[in-house]
Amino acid sequence: MLPPIHLSTRSHQTADQPISYFMQQAVENPRLISLAAGLVDAESLPAADVQAALADILSSPAHARAALQYGTTHGLAPLREQLLLRTVGLDGLTPAALSLSADDVVITTGSQQLLYLMGELLLDPGDIGIAEAPSYFVYQGTLTSLGARVLSVPMDEEGMDIDALASLLARLERTGEVKRLRMLYICDYFQNPTGRTLSVRRRRQLLDLVKNYSRTQRILILEDAAYRELRYDGPDLPSLKSLDADNSTVILGMTFSKPLAPGLKTGYAILPRDLMTPLLRLKGCHDFGSNNLTQHLIQRLLADGSYDRHVAELCQVYRAKRDAMLEALSEEFDASEVKWTHPDGGMYVWLAFAGGVNTGPDSTLMRAALHEGVLYVPGQFCHVNGANGPVPTHEARLCFGVASVPEIREAIQRLGRAYRSSQAGSRKLPVLTS
Amino acid sequence: MLPPIHLSTRSHQTADQPISYFMQQAVENPRLISLAAGLVDAESLPAADVQAALADILSSPAHARAALQYGTTHGLAPLREQLLLRTVGLDGLTPAALSLSADDVVITTGSQQLLYLMGELLLDPGDIGIAEAPSYFVYQGTLTSLGARVLSVPMDEEGMDIDALASLLARLERTGEVKRLRMLYICDYFQNPTGRTLSVRRRRQLLDLVKNYSRTQRILILEDAAYRELRYDGPDLPSLKSLDADNSTVILGMTFSKPLAPGLKTGYAILPRDLMTPLLRLKGCHDFGSNNLTQHLIQRLLADGSYDRHVAELCQVYRAKRDAMLEALSEEFDASEVKWTHPDGGMYVWLAFAGGVNTGPDSTLMRAALHEGVLYVPGQFCHVNGANGPVPTHEARLCFGVASVPEIREAIQRLGRAYRSSQAGSRKLPVLTS
Numbered sequence: 127m128l129p130p131i132h133l134s135t136r137s138h139q140t141a142d143q144p145i146s147y148f149m150q151q152a153v154e155n156p157r158l159i160s161l162a163a164g165l166v167d168a169e170s171l172p173a174a175d176v177q178a179a180l181a182d183i184l185s186s187p188a189h190a191r192a193a194l195q196y197g198t199t200h201g202l203a204p205l206r207e208q209l210l211l212r213t214v215g216l217d218g219l220t221p222a223a224l225s226l227s228a229d230d231v232v233i234t235t236g237s238q239q240l241l242y243l244m245g246e247l248l249l250d251p252g253d254i255g256i257a258e259a260p261s262y263f264v265y266q267g268t269l270t271s272l273g274a275r276v277l278s279v280p281m282d283e284e285g286m287d288i289d290a291l292a293s294l295l296a297r298l299e300r301t302g303e304v305k306r307l308r309m310l311y312i313c314d315y316f317q318n319p320t321g322r323t324l325s326v327r328r329r330r331q332l333l334d335l336v337k338n339y340s341r342t343q344r345i346l347i348l349e350d351a352a353y354r355e356l357r358y359d360g361p362d363l364p365s366l367k368s369l370d371a372d373n374s375t376v377i378l379g380m381t382f383s384k385p386l387a388p389g390l391k392t393g394y395a396i397l398p399r400d401l402m403t404p405l406l407r408l409k410g411c412h413d414f415g416s417n418n419l420t421q422h423l424i425q426r427l428l429a430d431g432s433y434d435r436h437v438a439e440l441c442q443v444y445r446a447k448r449d450a451m452l453e454a455l456s457e458e459f460d461a462s463e464v465k466w467t468h469p470d471g472g473m474y475v476w477l478a479f480a481g482g483v484n485t486g487p488d489s490t491l492m493r494a495a496l497h498e499g500v501l502y503v504p505g506q507f508c509h510v511n512g513a514n515g516p517v518p519t520h521e522a523r524l525c526f527g528v529a530s531v532p533e534i535r536e537a538i539q540r541l542g543r544a545y546r547s548s549q550a551g552s553r554k555l556p557v558l559t560s
Numbered sequence: 561m562l563p564p565i566h567l568s569t570r571s572h573q574t575a576d577q578p579i580s581y582f583m584q585q586a587v588e589n590p591r592l593i594s595l596a597a598g599l600v601d602a603e604s605l606p607a608a609d610v611q612a613a614l615a616d617i618l619s620s621p622a623h624a625r626a627a628l629q630y631g632t633t634h635g636l637a638p639l640r641e642q643l644l645l646r647t648v649g650l651d652g653l654t655p656a657a658l659s660l661s662a663d664d665v666v667i668t669t670g671s672q673q674l675l676y677l678m679g680e681l682l683l684d685p686g687d688i689g690i691a692e693a694p695s696y697f698v699y700q701g702t703l704t705s706l707g708a709r710v711l712s713v714p715m716d717e718e719g720m721d722i723d724a725l726a727s728l729l730a731r732l733e734r735t736g737e738v739k740r741l742r743m744l745y746i747c748d749y750f751q752n753p754t755g756r757t758l759s760v761r762r763r764r765q766l767l768d769l770v771k772n773y774s775r776t777q778r779i780l781i782l783e784d785a786a787y788r789e790l791r792y793d794g795p796d797l798p799s800l801k802s803l804d805a806d807n808s809t810v811i812l813g814m815t816f817s818k819p820l821a822p823g824l825k826t827g828y829a830i831l832p833r834d835l836m837t838p839l840l841r842l843k844g845c846h847d848f849g850s851n852n853l854t855q856h857l858i859q860r861l862l863a864d865g866s867y868d869r870h871v872a873e874l875c876q877v878y879r880a881k882r883d884a885m886l887e888a889l890s891e892e893f894d895a896s897e898v899k900w901t902h903p904d905g906g907m908y909v910w911l912a913f914a915g916g917v918n919t920g921p922d923s924t925l926m927r928a929a930l931h932e933g934v935l936y937v938p939g940q941f942c943h944v945n946g947a948n949g950p951v952p953t954h955e956a957r958l959c960f961g962v963a964s965v966p967e968i969r970e971a972i973q974r975l976g977r978a979y980r981s982s983q984a985g986s987r988k989l990p991v992l993t994s
Contacts, residue, residue, distance in 0.1 A: 128808050128834075129774050129775060129776055129777050130777055130778065130834075131682075131777070131778045131780065131832070131834060132682070132742065132777045132778075133681060133838055134680065134681060134683055134684045134687075135684050136681075136684075136842070137680070137682075137841075137842065140841045140845060141841065142837075142841055142844075143841075143844050143848075165629060165630050166629065166630075168625045168629060169625075171625050171629065172628070173618045173619075173621065173624035173625070173628065174618075176618055176624075176628065176853075177615060177618035177619065177624075180611065180614050180615075181611060181614075184607045184610055184611035184614075185607075185611065187607065190605065190607035190610075191602045191603075191607070194607065194610065194821040194822070194823040194824070195599060195600065195605065195823055196599050196600075196822040197823065235669055235846075235847050235851070236847050236848075238845075238846070238847050239847050242845055242846050242847075246568065246571070247567060247568060248565075248566070248568055248571075250568045250569050250570075253568075264844075264845075264848070267844075267845065268845040271842070271845050308566060340563055341563060343565070343566045344562065344563050344565045344566075346565065372562070374562050383630075387629075387853075388628070388629055388852070389628040389629055389851070389853045389856075390628070390852075391847065391849070391852065398565070400562075400564075400565060401565060403576075404571045407571075407574045407575065407576055407577075408570075408571065408574050408705070410577050410698075410701075411672075411676055411698075411701065411702040411705050412669075412672070412673060412676050412846070413669050413670050413672050413673050414577075414670075414672060414698070415825070417824065417826075417851045417854060418822070419823040419824060419854070420853070420854070
């Protein structure tokens with residue numbers, strides 16, 4: 127018998143991601159149509175563009191050497207310069223108008239690394255982070271692994287409810303806990319999991335409110351804009367970052383995983399200047415710089431216009447998928463049974479079933495759905511346990527990113543059958559305690 | 561005036577890497593020949609191999625889609641399988657002989673990510689890690705940032721002094737601190753910074769000693785074998801992992817940065833089975849999987865033999881560079897003035913100057929070296945401050961990886977001139993207090 131390994135407190139606080147179970151289901155049952163996994167459309171992955179750009183880079187001896195050698199912890203300077211111009215350009219602004227230079231941009235190993243580094247940089251055990259309810263479950267797990275307390279604020283069609291946030295902040299001030307509040311995590315474009323977008327009015331209110339509570343120490347906003355460029359309807363909205371003219375409060379996180387290719391595992395962030403040195407020190411310990419070849423590749427795709435072309439094509443592909451899902455939902459379900467969001471972009475639709483329907487992993491509905499061959503993410507995984515009252519158990523996240531249009535239609539029909547059979551069954555069964 | 565940002569304890573414990581200063585020097589002074597930076601030979605970077613392999617992958621639609629989509633946190637399964645066979649093959653063994661399967665292999669974002677994750681997984685603040693003296697300074701900084709205590713054990717030509725380790729362990733047992741000892745970090749092939757290799761005899765002694773102290777809880781050995789495949793003389797030695805037949809004690813860390821290309825930022829590890837689940841949970845929070853395209857690339861380079869061919873060529877290149885450095889040192893310096901190591905592989909030669917010569921960043925020698933146009937890493941950066949007595953200040957690390965053979969000769973001549981001028985100067989100056 128081997129003596130046990132003593133693991134750190136951090137390790138004990140780090141739980142399995144609930145999504146692992148669903149990934150496994152999809153692998154084990156090839157007949158299953160998964161609307162659970164947040165992967166991207168496979169057909170549109172930019173193989174030809176990537177191949178051409180890499181051939182260009184690798185056939186130039188000097189460029190090849192630069193791309194295959196170590197880069198810097200901060201990231202490739204010309205790429206950071208391009209990303210800054212492009213990103214502030216989305217808001218119709220210049221770097222100077224936002225007190226920004228390329229030094230305020232860092233390249234990360236996907237946006238997940240940014241989220242992790244920010245948690246590590248800002249939160250000691252017992253410190254407080256605020257998230258939307260529901261929110262991105264992977265990051266909730268990350269914050270919990272750091273020993274942080276995650277408080278949440280409800281959402282409606284306009285995104286986070288700012289009045290509810292104001293009440294929460296007032297309460298934290300009364301109890302003195304506001305001094306432990308370090309950051310708010312906001313996914314403000316076509317949010318994961320709801321597909322909702324924070325309205326312009328609320329963006330301004332949010333920033334004003336947070337700056338107002340930053341009198342003795344700064345409370346930061348981590349703006350996860352991963353889905354921003356995947357907009358299928360309506361005009362773009364200003365980023366929170368674009369409203370932060372003195373670059374004091376907003377950390378903007380972006381990724382190439384959704385608009386380009388997840389296999390490149392590359393993201394970037396724009397952040398307050400006094401956070402950059404601590405961030406680079408910590409990233410130096412993690413990896414002293416992300417994959418350098420991929421940075422050169424992305425720089426090339428941005429410079430030659432392939433990236434913009436690709437995003438435009440991708441929006442066509444996902445628009446059709448979203449439309450197929452919304453149409454199938456309205457054919458399959460009655461508005462009295464279930465309500466769903468109508469996202470202008472991104473990859474997610476959020477379902478809320480009417481009273482008493484449970485969507486949990488052991489629910490009648492989930493068993494029926496697996497029997498029919500369709501998988502969703504139970505909404506309860508997207509809510510934080512504990513400090514925020516009971517977790518709703520009647521919701522579900524559907525992703526229209528991976529499945530084809532015919533598969534989406536078929537999957538929603540299967541979900542409809544599963545729902546009806548579970549309702550028929552539940553009338554015969556005693557009410558579940560969960 | 562902006563209110564300050566409150567940073568975490570971890571952030572405050574994370575210092576700038578001392579190497580940053582030297583990287584900056586090299587950037588600012590193009591005339592300088594840097595023997596400081598641990599980059600790799602630029603001419604031999606495998607641009608053509610990488611281009612061909614990527615073209616193969618990206619021109620097959622199914623393969624391209626797999627490589628550009630999300631991978632798994634664990635890493636590409638066929639790659640893990642290949643790496644396991646190859647790595648145990650270096651020791652003339654089979655996976656079964658070492659109780660290993662591909663599930664015991666994980667792909668990491670360079671080996672630095674493995675080192676970080678292991679620190680995070682095993683060490684709470686105040687826990688103890690043991691390293692060689694001198695050791696890899698980046699990892700010392702990482703362990704310090706985790707709040708760990710780093711104790712060190714002196715080395716000689718055979719690597720870590722096992723008698724000194726035995727004394728240290730006995731002392732930790734007497735004081736009761738042995739229960740806080742979590743791991744030993746050992747770079748056992750052509751060590752960074754000394755170029756020394758742990759002898760076979762000592763490998764066995766080390767493992768026996770550590771297993772002997774693992775009675776109530778397991779003490780782990782993190783074997784950093786980054787340089788193993790870069791051997792220019794003599795027979796290969798068995799890895800510590802190959803002596804750990806029950807896969808209980810040794811975490812073997814390997815990287816493609818040195819034998820292939822640092823720009824790919826990909827490494828891998830083989831580790832005890834009961835560490836894998838906690839490791840994957842934590843890596844899930846960091847990035848839920850390393851760059852997937854690069855994993856497919858490396859899999860292809862291994863499968864088609866390009867990797868083996870490349871390593872063989874690289875050994876020729878580095879052998880010539882090492883020989884040039886050793887020859888230039890013996891032409892330029894007298895054995896009474898300075899002693900240096902004669903590495904059988906890797907990228908580093910370690911210098912120890914005779915009594916009274918200070919190599920530190922503000923020393924007369926460093927100023928003279930910068931004036932002559934050559935840069936080295938002061939040895940003091942490779943020693944842990946504090947618990948291990950005064951830090952030696954008369955040593956230097958030289959890297960023969962980056963500079964060409966003529967540059968290496970020129971750099972050593974410059975170092976010789978710097979040494980002689982600093983000695984002449986120091987006879988005129990009062991003795992430095994450092």
